Amino acid sequence: MTIGVLLVDDHTVFAETLAAALKTNADIAILGVANTSTDGLEKATALKPDVALLDVMLPDYDGIELARRVRTASPETKVVMLTGETDPALFAKAMAAGACGYLIKESSLGDVTDAVRRAYAGQVVVPDKAVSRLTQAQAPPKGVGSDLTDRELEVLGLLAQGKDAKTIAKSLGITWHTARSYLKTVLMKLDAHSQLEAVAVATRLGIIGRPK
Amino acid sequence: MTRRPDPAETVRTVLHELRSRVGAIRLAVTTLQTNTSDEELMKSLLATADRETLRVSMEMVAVTALVTCLTDRSAPRSFDIGHALRNAVTLTERVGGRATLGRGSKAIVRARPRGFESALSSLMQLVADVDGETIVSVSTKNGAVTVKLARPDGSHAPGGSLVKNLLAGIGATQIPSDAGLVFRLEGVSP
Numbered sequence: 001m002t003i004g005v006l007l008v009d010d011h012t013v014f015a016e017t018l019a020a021a022l023k024t025n026a027d028i029a030i031l032g033v034a035n036t037s038t039d040g041l042e043k044a045t046a047l048k049p050d051v052a053l054l055d056v057m058l059p060d061y062d063g064i065e066l067a068r069r070v071r072t073a074s075p076e077t078k079v080v081m082l083t084g085e086t087d088p089a090l091f092a093k094a095m096a097a098g099a100c101g102y103l104i105k106e107s108s109l110g111d112v113t114d115a116v117r118r119a120y121a122g123q124v125v126v127p128d129k130a131v132s133r134l135t136q137a138q139a140p141p142k143g144v145g146s147d148l149t150d151r152e153l154e155v156l157g158l159l160a161q162g163k164d165a166k167t168i169a170k171s172l173g174i175t176w177h178t179a180r181s182y183l184k185t186v187l188m189k190l191d192a193h194s195q196l197e198a199v200a201v202a203t204r205l206g207i208i209g210r211p212k
Numbered sequence: 213m214t215r216r217p218d219p220a221e222t223v224r225t226v227l228h229e230l231r232s233r234v235g236a237i238r239l240a241v242t243t244l245q246t247n248t249s250d251e252e253l254m255k256s257l258l259a260t261a262d263r264e265t266l267r268v269s270m271e272m273v274a275v276t277a278l279v280t281c282l283t284d285r286s287a288p289r290s291f292d293i294g295h296a297l298r299n300a301v302t303l304t305e306r307v308g309g310r311a312t313l314g315r316g317s318k319a320i321v322r323a324r325p326r327g328f329e330s331a332l333s334s335l336m337q338l339v340a341d342v343d344g345e346t347i348v349s350v351s352t353k354n355g356a357v358t359v360k361l362a363r364p365d366g367s368h369a370p371g372g373s374l375v376k377n378l379l380a381g382i383g384a385t386q387i388p389s390d391a392g393l394v395f396r397l398e399g400v401s402p
Binding site: 009011013014017018020021024057084085104105106107108109110112 | 225227228229230231232233234235236238239240242243246248250253256257260264
């Protein structure tokens, strides 16, 4: 099994170094490298990569809009933002645009490789270090998430640890369907569009502690 | 005089570039730590880490000059660009860079002086890059002063937000050119 990856970053040295570094993994193949959103979308449409690593700040239009367009043009492609931007608002926008992960540029090769593999496996990807930089402590909510039950909080806590529905079901001794149902309720109560966004919202609002 | 950029947005943009360089260094180092046996890749990653570290260092000095320019609230005044360029060349040499003041003419420009020479020095270093040299020349025409910073081989000068913002910071207007970094400053007729 080889995971096909597309890189979109306007910083040539970073993109070239990342491509060379990722190639050292036998299970990862670099399908293409683009320096603009326009080129990135063309390559994503043509190559249908398994995972697209996108910068946010790109010269023509931003990486969040690109994430949205890539998800439309190639729905099977998992989008992970890889950027120097640590603004929590951008993080939330990326999640709403369909990204399943958010990495900061100072990540190690191990972090990026792990993110590619986990995104490919359908998991939510935000390394612990990134979460602490991307979320900001705010006053407890008066509305959003305040009606989460103890069981839903347990599910949320496991989600924050990077566990998927199957693992959550196993951990709590419930069926996969029940775990999925809890996850849907958690997303609805947090007004989140993805599991990653749910973790981000819950962490930012202080509903759960920052993942260890 | 061109309008100066918003400091917060400028710093955000410039830091984005710096983070990309730091990111490339971290990727190179952490890949080397995986004990890759590909000798060519190892050499290339070591060269990347070395070069990008020098560039980050150079760009951090440039950011300092940029912030000095952006926070200068004083009124523009007239001064000799030749004198400012000579001081900028000295600053460049002091940090190990190479710049030569070539063809030039005595000209008076109107600009904010604070950070001006440091910004010029940073522009010289960015054009020269890590191990190159910058040739500086000045010309005047129709009341405007044009400065050209070029590599001896005439290769393309760098772009990027740092160069763009440094130029805006000193009130210069960039003139598109394939043979170096060319910009115009408001001149004062003798």
